[in-house]
Amino acid sequence: MKNNPKKYYLVITELIYRLRTNSGLTQKELSQLLKVPQSYISKIETGERRIDLIELREICNALGSNLVEFSTMLEKELNET
Numbered sequence: 319m320k321n322n323p324k325k326y327y328l329v330i331t332e333l334i335y336r337l338r339t340n341s342g343l344t345q346k347e348l349s350q351l352l353k354v355p356q357s358y359i360s361k362i363e364t365g366e367r368r369i370d371l372i373e374l375r376e377i378c379n380a381l382g383s384n385l386v387e388f389s390t391m392l393e394k395e396l397n398e399t
Contacts, residue, residue, distance in 0.1 A: 327365060329395045333388065335363045337381045351380040
């Protein structure tokens with residue numbers, strides 16, 4: 319996966335999906351917590367919409383995580399692939 323931003327982003331979207339499902343939330347429930355349309359979450363999880371660091375922080379917080387934990391999970395996943 320060396321230096322392939324598209325593959326890196328796929329790992330990020332997969333981690334967001336896993337965090338959400340492990341939290342027991344639907345896309346609609348997460349969207350309500352974030353005060354955004356459900357389609358916003360769907361587009362992030364499918365890779366149709368990219369997010370910035372602030373948006374990622376808000377998502378992590380809504381899912382009971384934080385950027386440090388997310389970054390640790392991301393690094394682990396990237397090193398395994």
